[in-house]
Amino acid sequence: MSTVVTTDTVRAAIARDGAGTLLARCGALAKCTDKSGELLRTFLSPAMEQVHQRMRPWFEAAGMTVGADRVGNLRAIYPSISGDDSPRLLIASHLDTVPNAGAYDGVLGVLMGLALVEGLGGRQLPYSIEVIGFSDEEGTRFGLPFIGSRALVSRLDEALLKNKDASGTTISEALRDYGAVHPDSPEPSLAPSASAYLEFHIEQGPVLESKGLALGIVESLASQSRCHLAFYGFAGHAGTTPMILRRDALAAAAEWMTRVEMIASDVEGLVATVGQISAEPGGVNVIPGVVRCSLDVRHAEDAACSAAVKAILNEARAIVARRGITVEAEEYHTQPAVHLDPTMIAIAETSVRQTGYTSMRMTSGAGHDAMVIARHLPSAMIFLRNPGGISHHPDESVLETDVAAAIHAGLCFLDEFALLLRKKGSDLRV
């Protein structure tokens, strides 16, 4: 085993090879599906079991010990040169998918952990590395996301365990059945030595592509608000009701939607979306009496998100008041922003810079496992460019050169992290 610092020329070559291998593995794992004709892999499903079987020898060949915990998280450990009490870096993402998924969302991040260990070429570091493949992030099976990462950092509560899948099986029953087949699997828990968390993920959006960048450093995961709105006007005959006498719920909603777009466009980093809409009674020749629609608002900062929701709902109230109709709005879900660790962000940025690539700092509008783990460990997230911003779709893709850039940057990160531990000691926890 060599302890000589690997030069960046060598790292770049390792990364190029690793990228090809990683993409081939993504392709192979995409064949492990619970539904013929499309990729669907859910919490504790047969396809998830297949993925574990396919991955095990890869991890073992890289010198890692591999197993699965009691919630089906794949866990592979690469030992430290300094023994079992050394700090530990977690590199993780998820192995489950949405229905009709692409081949990269989640699984790429797990395979990045493997590629980085492989890239060490047997070299050991003054900390251990644990690569985790979370068993559930998308929430496809039980409608609840992050079961894998939540179980890692805290006990799953009783209410959550009672949730049922489409066949009526509870999470509790699914876990019991899994435990019966895997009696030796340990309860999920964060290793006491765990010091930090790193996650690679495709961006699931078009920002990096629009900036011509391969990699982005996530600073925070956005604050999110979801609302239901109902505009109540008066239905009427489309032929016999003059414009001036109408109380058209859809005309009001349309005016409001133009304001939603304007308000969001005026605030840097704010996004607001009306994704669902229906008009009642829904006749071609009937003025809509009721319009129901959804609103999704996100921003890196909680205050900016809630201020935007307030402004958008006030706009709805002003519009209906002017039109002599009414609106009901309910904010049914809020999710505060999660800020990643400034030191980890800085290391990630330095690592990318060492590769010769330029990165940008960005907010993730989507949720990720890092959102759960960041409350317990200093965390960083690196996004890979996602061509066309297409994800959750079979056309989801990633460029091989971008994967190479990520592996190269990741290898730099491993050494930067060793330097950090030397400077700050092992307890990096927040």
Next chain:
Amino acid sequence: MSTVVTTDTVRAAIARDGAGTLLARCGALAKCTDKSGELLRTFLSPAMEQVHQRMRPWFEAAGMTVGADRVGNLRAIYPSISGDDSPRLLIASHLDTVPNAGAYDGVLGVLMGLALVEGLGGRQLPYSIEVIGFSDEEGTRFGLPFIGSRALVSRLDEALLKNKDASGTTISEALRDYGAVHPDSPEPSLAPSASAYLEFHIEQGPVLESKGLALGIVESLASQSRCHLAFYGFAGHAGTTPMILRRDALAAAAEWMTRVEMIASDVEGLVATVGQISAEPGGVNVIPGVVRCSLDVRHAEDAACSAAVKAILNEARAIVARRGITVEAEEYHTQPAVHLDPTMIAIAETSVRQTGYTSMRMTSGAGHDAMVIARHLPSAMIFLRNPGGISHHPDESVLETDVAAAIHAGLCFLDEFALLLRKKGSDLRV
């Protein structure tokens, strides 16, 4: 029998009595329904047969001969003082309903004919009166409106006769079955002596109420255009796609809908309605990629209607071009305007003035039997105020004082029509 001209004081008293009777009859006939719990009465249905049975004695008591023709139109004739060759005035509307109907749409116009003959108190005029209750105007059973009035003025064509109801019965088969039960019913046809057509109908809109008027004189039935539109943008993640990079089909449709409302509001008498809308894929957290919606445009003049459709669709094209997306629009139905007869309109107006009421001239945005008959006979239509503009709904209503005004005006009309015939001769046909 008296030939003394009835004074307006007497007419007003007759009208007041007649209004009470008419509303009671509307209530009684609303109980004749094909569906328990709501009013539904369709072409050639058992409920329609019941209505005929209930009405026959009323017509007979008024000195009329009553029957039904081979398409189920109720036809009641009040003879002329001058014999069978005299001109004939038709007073008609329809006896069928939409599902979950109100008690007045259509049937009120038929009962108005009866009330006017009753109001003559046995007095005969130099022309005969035929009251017709059309068997189908709404098109509820076969999805095709105006079967009754179309059959009166022309042969139903073979293609039309092949249309099927929900149970798979064709119009042809329904007519054959009706003929078997009513073997003596004559083929529908316009009497050669028919000289003019008068129809009373509730407005089915809020205009008269907003002007504080009981009665309106219809000048024309609006030109109508119906279109389907599909806005094609790009679906995307609501959290990860910045506003500037979106191609949101719903945001585009919303902007267009505000323009539809503005364009229609800027042209006197124009109405434009988006009554149906759907967004795909329809997730709360997904930017809509496709929006489909309907457009209904009406105006008294064909040119104004088609110019508005053109302007509205051009607006859609300009909006999508600016947003880098596309739109498809198809005009799938057009109906030219029908203008009623200026002389008949003038008589109707004079008649209302004689009652002491003020009327206004108006365009009917909805279609009526008069639309079909006006192509063959000089026609007039008188609207009664419709409280709240509510029709095609169980809450549909009409004021008893407005019905009295209509009967009073109708009685004046009968005498004015006699004067017209004396001046112009019997051939008033266009």
